Amino acid sequence: MQTEDYFVKTIRKNEGIIYKITKVYASSREDQKDLYQDIIFQLWRSFDSFKGKSKLTTWIYRVALNTALAHLQKSKRSPTLLTDEFSFEMLMSPEEDKNLKEQLEIMYDQIRNLNAIEKGIILLYLEGKSHDEIAEITGYSNTNVGTRIGRVKQKLKNNKLK
Amino acid sequence: MELEEMQTLWTSLSQRIEKLEIINNQKIMEITQIKYKNKFNTITKYESIGAVFCYFIAIFILLNFYKLDTWYLSVCGVISLAFLTIMPYFSLGYLKKLSNIDLTNSTYKKIIQQYQDVRKKTIAFQKWAVVASIFMMFITIPVADKLLNGEDFFAKEFDTQMWFVIGIGCVFVVYVAQWGLGWYKKITNSAEQMLYELDQD
Structure with a gap:
């Protein structure tokens, strides 16, 4: 019990x-x-x-x-x-900002479009985890985590420009 | 949306979620009591029935092996036995590997690698199995003909009816092989998408 x-x-x-x-x-x-x-x-x-x-x-x-x-x-x-x-x-209460809901959906969609590795790493990054913690959770090296986060940043920037 | 914007939004989301009750205590306990159904249960059930069927035929051939009284029929018998015992072993083995992947003690990286590995082997096995089952039909016909009818297939004169039966048999085998392949594809389709994404990495 x-x-x-x-x-x-x-x-x-x-x-x-x-x-x-x-x-x-x-x-x-x-x-x-x-x-x-x-x-x-x-x-x-x-x-x-x-x-x-x-x-x-x-x-x-x-x-x-x-x-x-x-x-x-x-x-x-x-x-x-x-x-x-x-x-x-x-x-969420009905009076919650409609705009927030829309923003959240856009964000979820963008994360869902990342590949499986990036998705996991970015989720942890957004959770405020350090590179060391992300490395410990996912099994990727600290450097690898950094590189992948950089790549995602670039990807999102490029998507925004399109 | 850029990563920095996402981070701000995520923080705001986290703060709001913290104040809410998403799931209550009773529901949590109910979930822990579920008799967990593995996602591979259905395909494993069909594969197991198939395996029992294969082993049943293998035992039948083994018990009547002495009736295969020429060297070529014996060779066909040995190949049939090997096929009937090896195929279910591999197909059930891959399913077992997929369902046994340890989600609680592995890292994300290791799990991705394991799925990749099993997936590659499964695809190779699928391709091999389709070709092998067509080849096997030609091997098992003489064995079945001898054991069930007592006739030597290779010494027979081929009439139209015989070619018709062989033709029907070919269509049937291709159909069954495609059906089996369809099942494998069904359970690994989403994995394919994920691994494709990884390959792009």
């Missing part, structure tokens, strides 16, 4: 991270719910084996990104337990 309680608390504390990852990797609302569920399940499955060698959030990012990557291979969805209300945009 203690483990379960701790797990629930951990998920609740980091639900935003999982939400943002699903938003970037999933193509539709249903897909997003399915991925969210998958990530929680994978985290639960390995929760006991987490030995604290890395920070808890580092481990969460790693499992969540790996699950999202595996999700790209998936053609069949699992039955979802999440409700239709599952959407940050729907949770």
Whole structure:
């Protein structure tokens, strides 16, 4: 029971991270719910084996990104337990800036158009992770992370000019 | 949108999300109780049925191998046995490799490499399997003819009916091979897109 309680608390504390990852990797609302569920399940499955060698959030990012990557291979969805209300945009109050919603969609689209490696790295960069942390989570070298971020910057700049 | 603009927007998004409850405690616990259905379950089920069928035929050939009384029929029998045992082993093996990729203890980089590796091998296997199944039809016909009808296929005189049966058999094998290929493509199609993106990198 203690483990379960701790797990629930951990998920609740980091639900935003999982939400943002699903938003970037999933193509539709249903897909997003399915991925969210998958990530929680994978985290639960390995929760006991987490030995604290890395920070808890580092481990969460790693499992969540790996699950999202595996999700790209998936053609069949699992039955979802999440409700239709599952959407940050729907949770936003009606008076929330419409412009913000549009800006967010443009941003998600641009990230979704990046390749799988860039997508993972940029997501972590936007989360405010340092090159060292990104390298630790993804397994790419520090230099490689820097190079890829630079490349994405250029790509986005070129897209804007088009 | 440039990266700096994205960063500002992302920060604003994160601040808003932090204040909201996206999922409640009860839902989290419900998800942990799901009997997880692996995405490769369906294809593995069909492959397993196919494997049982192959092994069943292999056992039948093995038990009746003494009836293959000429050197060429024995050679056909050995090739058939090898094919029937090796094919399911590889096809189930690749599926197992895909479904066993450890998402919790690997890095993003390693997972991408593993998918790339399995995908390359699967494509090579698919191509080989289509050609091999057509070749195998010509190998198994003499074996089946001998074991089921007691006749030596190579000593037979070929009449129109025989050519007709062979023709139908060819169409059937090509159809079944294409169907199998379709299944593999279905489960690896999205992977193909992802790996294409990686190749562009």
